[in-house]
Amino acid sequence: MGCASIARKLARAMLLVAPTAEVAAIASRSGDKARLFAADNGLPAGTRLHGSYEALLEDPDIDAIYLPLPTSLHLKWATAAAARGKHLLLEKPTALCAADLDLILAACEASRVQFMDCTMWMHNLRTAKMRQLVADQSTIGDVRIVNSIVSFRADEDFLQNDIRVKPDLDALGALGDIGWYCIRAILWAVDYELPKNVIAHRHPVKNQAGVLIACGASLYWEDGKVATFHCSFLTNLTMDMTVVGTNGTIHVTDLLIPYTEKSGPFSVDSNTDVNELATEWVPHPSKHVVTTDLPQEALMVQEFCRLVRNIRDASGKPEGKWMAITRKTQLVVDAVKTSIENGSLMLWLNCPMLQTVELTLAYCSKDRPKEIGFTQKGLVVLIQSSPIRVLMLNGANFFDEEGMKPLSSAPFLETLKLVDCKEITDTTNICRVLVPLCPNQGKPLLPLSPAIAFWLSSIQAEEKVAACSPCRAGAMEANKPSYYLFAAVFAALLLSSMAGAPRKFLNEDHAGSTMHQEDDDVLVVVHGGRILRQVKTNDYGSYDPTPTMAKPHFKDIPN
Structure with missing residues (x-):
């Protein structure tokens, strides 16, 4: 549903996993744009072309819908798709706020359709391998610090005209577009435990329309874990994630988009120290490369189709973990946004x-x-x-x-x-x-x-x-x-x-x-x-470290 540029990547992914997935139809606000998209992306001759989104929803031969529309349109069309019984593969950010996302998820639950967001790196085989290492106490130990940076240097045309800088289309800007990846990486590293506190970094950068084009935040957990992230449309292409544990560290430098689409490198420092003269590390970091026959976006489509088939053919129920993961990511996005709007105010989650x-x-x-x-x-x-x-x-x-x-x-x-x-x-x-x-x-x-x-x-x-x-x-x-x-x-x-x-x-x-x-x-x-x-306040309106009201002076009040 929609012919956004990111849809080209997903159309290719669907063709790569055929016949597991079939591109049965495409919809745009104009039939001409749908025809042009189909031709440019090599879609099969039998692909149905719809000149409206509503027509796609009414297509009886569609099992699932991939929805890459601007975020401001997600609530309307995602809930409509779910209400028609269409399984939903939804681009990130999934909603402008968790309130909207909750309505989308509720619609999916009511219709018993599968929901999944399009955080593609989650489906890379490298991610599964890193999960094994993070869970290994002897290799990484207890995760204590997570850092993530995702940025790219946008050109002037992007900064002026792209939907990701338009308040009426993607009002979350860089936070929703690439900050989403940072936050998901952090939550992934801590096994999706929500932080206790979130505080945005000071001096975020906004365009003239008030849309974020660079920002960051710190996250804190009850047990002392700390995470930071930064996302920007203004700095060099960077896709880093570092997970630091008590015994080891995992470092990835191409988290979102691998250097080559069928391999995923990362490094691990485990139980490291320096030599006697403190001139080098002992042992040196180990290099790992995970290879795959399919790019990560195709693996995502493949997994989504497996879940849909399980519901359709085996009378199974939707896999709920994707809803939970998406919702936690959106909660942190919301908290960062609210902190930014209130002068980097610290917010409490949970x-x-x-x-x-x-x-x-x-x-x-x-x-x-x-x-x-x-x-x-x-x-x-x-x-x-x-x-x-x-x-x-x-x-x-x-x-x-x-x-x-x-x-x-x-x-x-x-x-x-x-x-x-x-x-x-x-x-x-x-x-x-x-x-x-x-x-x-x-x-x-x-x-x-x-x-x-x-x-x-x-x-x-x-x-x-x-x-x-x-x-x-x-x-x-x-x-x-x-x-x-x-x-x-x-x-x-x-x-x-x-x-x-x-x-x-x-x-x-x-x-x-x-x-x-x-x-x-x-x-x-x-x-x-x-x-x-x-x-009680002190006379100067500042924090009083020795409150004068050490003992209550009110009597108990009957209920």
Whole structure:
């Protein structure tokens, strides 16, 4: 589906593995372009030519679709293909965000069709050989460091006109195009364990349209593993991956595209040292070359066809590992992008996520008590400091009481009723709102401050938590215990942002704050009526290594 330049490579691969795969049809937005593509790439005379993508989907003789369209079109056409029962070989990046990818994967699961992304080097026989060595404790040991660089020096025409630099076509730019390979290499090396933290490197390069053309990031794991990558359209052709373990190192310099398509070299340093005079290595690195009869893209098509045949002929089910691998790659891509957009903010992955929660929005005047308890569903809201603005929820906007001017727009809120009251005196003056959260699994709906990131990493996901923020209150109750935490964080961020209250920042070692607030400002997490965490700022708005609130001074609050 589509006549992108990369499709030429896949058309050749399909011809190489025939009759395992047959190029039965090709679709373009114009019949002339489809005919030209078929002629230029030596497709069989019987190949059907469709002048629209929809016509290809309606073709009853098509088992699977290879989709190399611009990323902005993936969601529409990938889900449509899956809905028609077509198995899906999808070019990377697979989606603009994990939320879109989740919809694609859900469509594939619903139709029981095979999904695979086109990360071709994964299917090179060299990759399988390197996997054996990475898994060998005596050769590599425990993986501790992974570095990857993928770059090429694009010409001026590419930088001005290629779809990979157009925000309406491939908005992820270099991050999605070649950073995808770097991230996949890193995840491959650590057996697809998601990192705990992701932080983008400072000073990424963007074109005038705001599309990334060079960027990088560092990834950190709970056990101390570290990975870095850099991707660029501006520097010399480089395709490196280095995996460093406790006992050895694997180094590849042509990871994406081998120097020659039927062989794959790499080197291994295992249990190395220097000689007595420190003049040379002992032993020298060993050189390895893995040969193959088929190029890696043909091996990918061959494996994809095997999986499809297993479903079609043997009544098997789709191989789920490719969905899982793709999704983890997309999660890290999303995290890097979000970190870049927020000034290289460190992001936490592996957070509990949710689709929809029922959120309770509350407010009170400065004359009301600072502690307000909701008896329904065990909700507790603490309000600290004053004055507190009155919020009124009307449609998708929040208003203050002075002139009814909108404070912020929240298009993701679906309101159930209008709230127009000055203060909370009982549990009846509550607006219940359904909050559909973008299911982007790892990419925060709102940029996470280190405070919230640390909060997410330090509180057990299964605990039932209500939360509040200075000058605002928020409480929630979700249907599943694993969803409580993220919704509470969202409530605190949302309500504090409405009044322009600065975000709280936590340090991972101490519960300190880096933003100045009122002397009495406290961020509180409540669990079962007990104070779990509280933080206080110092007078200068910076991190206080010796928090003054060593002991709770709030009494237990009944549920």
